Amino acid sequence: MSFLERLLVLQSHDTHLEQIRHRRENLPERSDLRSIHEGAAKLDARHEQAAAIRLERTKVQKRCEVEIATLQRKRDQEKRLLYSGEVTGVRELQAIEQEIAALTRRLEVVEDKLLEVLEELDPLNEEIASLEAQKTALEQREESLRGRLAEIEGELDSRTQEVQSLRWELAAGIPEDLKATYESLRSQLGGVGVARLDGSTCTGCHLFLSLMELDQLRKMPPEGESETGRRSRGFTTCPSCGRLLVI
Secondary structure, three states: OOHHHHHHHHHHHHHHHHHHHHHHHOOHHHHHHHHHHHHHHHHHHHHHHHHHHHHHHHHHHHHHHHHHHHHHHHHHHHHHHHHHOOOOOHHHHHHHHHHHHHHHHHHHHHHHHHHHHHHHHHHHHHHHHHHHHHHHHHHHHHHHHHHHHHHHHHHHHHHHHHHHHHHHHHHOOOOHHHHHHHHHHHHHOOOOOEEEEEOOEEOOOOOEOOHHHHHHHHOOOEEEEOOOOOEEEOOEEOOOOOOEEEO
16 A cells, blocks of 8 residues: 555545544534523523512511511500500590501501512512522523533543554554645645545645646656555646646
């Protein structure tokens, strides 16, 4: 096998490695994880907002409950005093009745406010419970995806090691200056540094070579002995794209 033929095989390994790398970087599971993180962030923001509102409403609820208890206690005290017989003056009794009426009116206002707050808390609690359930579902899905992603990455990494081993073994038999030329061309020409001449077409750029160019290529001196003892044509490049060309 000539050095250029070896390069073609090396090129196939490099292409395979690039395909594995591209697939590893663009696994749908990775995209799904990003979507999950975005969804979780939105859920967290909604949860934080709802929780803040619930906390504020809960504080109002507690204030109302404390005030209601205080008002009820004061009204009960006034009622006991009213009916205890300890107070006999008409004006004093009227004052107590007025205080009881005022406490009752205030109690009704606070109770209405408490009822309003409780009605607001019910949907908030339901929303927060729903958000927490959605977050749990996302976390479970994320865990499953991470396991699947790790499994696929492990398979791809194993395949990468196998192909790299084949590549290194093959590359050891190619002259360093030729490999350097190949690597330079690969970096400049979209990852393909060597191509085969198929009839009059370069398989790298898929352009036709003229008869004059073909004649010149076929007159190139041989590159040297191959492993089979036969001589193959010299190191040539495509006149159109500049890739090393195997004739």
